[in-house]
Amino acid sequence: MAGYTRQSSLNNGDTITAALFNNEYNQLLAAFNASSGHKHDGTAAEGPVIALIGDAGLTTPLNKIQIDTTNDEIGFHIDVSGTSTEQFKLLDGAIVPITTNDIDLGSSSLQFKDAFFDGTVTLDGLTIGSATNITDVDTDLTSVSASDDTLASAKSIKTYVDAQVATIPVGDITSVVAGTGMTGGGVSGDVTLNVIGGTGIDANANDIAIDSTVVTLTGSQVLTGKTIDVDNNTLSNVEVDNLKSGVLDTDLASVAAGDTTLASAKAIKSYVDTQVATIPVGDITEVIAGTGLSGGAASGAATLNIDTATTVDVSTAQTLTNKILTSPVLNTSISGTAFKDEDNMSSDSATSVASQQSIKAYVDAQVATVPTGDITEVVAGTGLSGGGTTGAVTLNADVTGSSTTTFTNKTIDADGTGNSITNIEDANIKSAAAIDATKIADGSVTSTEFQFINSLSSNAQTQIDAKQATIDSSNRLNANLIHDGSVDNTEFGFLDGVTSSIQTQINTANTNISNKASNGFAVAMAIAL
Numbered sequence: 432m433a434g435y436t437r438q439s440s441l442n443n444g445d446t447i448t449a450a451l452f453n454n455e456y457n458q459l460l461a462a463f464n465a466s467s468g469h470k471h472d473g474t475a476a477e478g479p480v481i482a483l484i485g486d487a488g489l490t491t492p493l494n495k496i497q498i499d500t501t502n503d504e505i506g507f508h509i510d511v512s513g514t515s516t517e518q519f520k521l522l523d524g525a526i527v528p529i530t531t532n533d534i535d536l537g538s539s540s541l542q543f544k545d546a547f548f549d550g551t552v553t554l555d556g557l558t559i560g561s562a563t564n565i566t567d568v569d570t571d572l573t574s575v576s577a578s579d580d581t582l583a584s585a586k587s588i589k590t591y592v593d594a595q596v597a598t599i600p601v602g603d604i605t606s607v608v609a610g611t612g613m614t615g616g617g618v619s620g621d622v623t624l625n626v627i628g629g630t631g632i633d634a635n636a637n638d639i640a641i642d643s644t645v646v647t648l649t650g651s652q653v654l655t656g657k658t659i660d661v662d663n664n665t666l667s668n669v670e671v672d673n674l675k676s677g678v679l680d681t682d683l684a685s686v687a688a689g690d691t692t693l694a695s696a697k698a699i700k701s702y703v704d705t706q707v708a709t710i711p712v713g714d715i716t717e718v719i720a721g722t723g724l725s726g727g728a729a730s731g732a733a734t735l736n737i738d739t740a741t742t743v744d745v746s747t748a749q750t751l752t753n754k755i756l757t758s759p760v761l762n763t764s765i766s767g768t769a770f771k772d773e774d775n776m777s778s779d780s781a782t783s784v785a786s787q788q789s790i791k792a793y794v795d796a797q798v799a800t801v802p803t804g805d806i807t808e809v810v811a812g813t814g815l816s817g818g819g820t821t822g823a824v825t826l827n828a829d830v831t832g833s834s835t836t837t838f839t840n841k842t843i844d845a846d847g848t849g850n851s852i853t854n855i856e857d858a859n860i861k862s863a864a865a866i867d868a869t870k871i872a873d874g875s876v877t878s879t880e881f882q883f884i885n886s887l888s889s890n891a892q893t894q895i896d897a898k899q900a901t902i903d904s905s906n907r908l909n910a911n912l913i914h915d916g917s918v919d920n921t922e923f924g925f926l927d928g929v930t931s932s933i934q935t936q937i938n939t940a941n942t943n944i945s946n947k948a949s950n951g952f953a954v955a956m957a958i959a960l
Contacts, residue, residue, distance in 0.1 A: 449936050453936070471762045483496070484496045491515075493513070494508065494509055494515070495508045495515065498528065503522070504521065505520060506519075507519055517531075519534055550887055561577040563580055564580060565582055566581065567584065569584065570584050571956045573591065577752060607622040607624065623758060623759075623760040625762070626639055638748070641748055645746075665734060679695050680693060681694075681695045681698050714716045717733075722741075724737060725738045725761035765786075772786040775793065776789070792851070806822060809931065883947070
């Protein structure tokens, strides 16, 4: 065994001394030294390499690391319910679990820090933070699932977005032209159209209002001195007795040449029948109201009316619901719940518009609370220079030493760059600010050692020389001058070679002498090997 050399052999009848055992056990101790002792590395005299590391003190460990030389593997075993169960093993280029889906890498409370992979990572699921567990990558968003357990690939996202964008209509409007009853328009930028007001109609910023001089669709009104243009209008419930005498013409064959009479139904029918008889017959079977119109018919007289419920009529007052006005121009006042005129901004709304007057009133109220000083001049006081009465004023401290200044409660860093303290005298040092002894000479004398000279009455070296002659290898001290003088020089020499307490060694030798004599070396060699 490396590091161990047998010191002596014992025979029957030999006298056993402490030195025999001390020397032998010292050799065994050296054999187990971490740097120079027995290595167990498989080389000559060093013993075989240890192939199993397991539970201390057990011949059949349950928790162990085992070297498999045949398969070139290192197996890691854990005690599972009293059975040593292999958990994972190290192979050439791989760390492999023994059972699929059994070993966790870290835990929810004890986690690894960073992970670095140069290759492919295959996962059944991925949870980032507290998000939904991701189980797959979706490569076709047209059939995407309704759950959040998949990620979309870049290609599928692009394909889906391109398909959606392709359905967005692209217009080709080149200009906005103001039509009848409107002004404005343009061919670029923000375009504004304004409604033109007229008699009885006011074009406001957000509505078109009519007054009592305008005929409304509801209510009863008497029209006086008015001319009704029945062109494109419909008159209902007109009876014969509503017409003036002579207005009704009953014979269109002899109708007057002027436009002063109305034809009766019979006269019209007779005249129309005569005229229609010469007109080719068409095949129209029904008149249907289109977008923005109401009415129509499949027989008889068909009437079409503007549908004021779905179509904006510039001549009537209407309420627009869920309409979007692009770049509207408000030329007069603003009204409605989205407009607020509050001097104190009390509603604190993020969706309402404030009036110019309320903004000014609120800002003025806030500015009025800002204190205004009346400093007219900055004068440099003691230790300062500079000052002024206008513009940016600068004050400078006198740090040039041109004046005498007493510093109070100030700390000066003598180690600071550019700092130095000079001309310190004995009177400048307080008695409480004693200098530590380590700051004197080379600092080898401590403050405690320095106090030892407190009671010296003369030169210390002279006193030491007077106490004892020089002791050296040629002028040694006799053993009988130590303690009570009962140990002579010969007895004192017996202490040479003692490595520990003599009494302890004697007591131990007396107690175990028989066992050590017969089995000591055999046991020691068995442990070492």
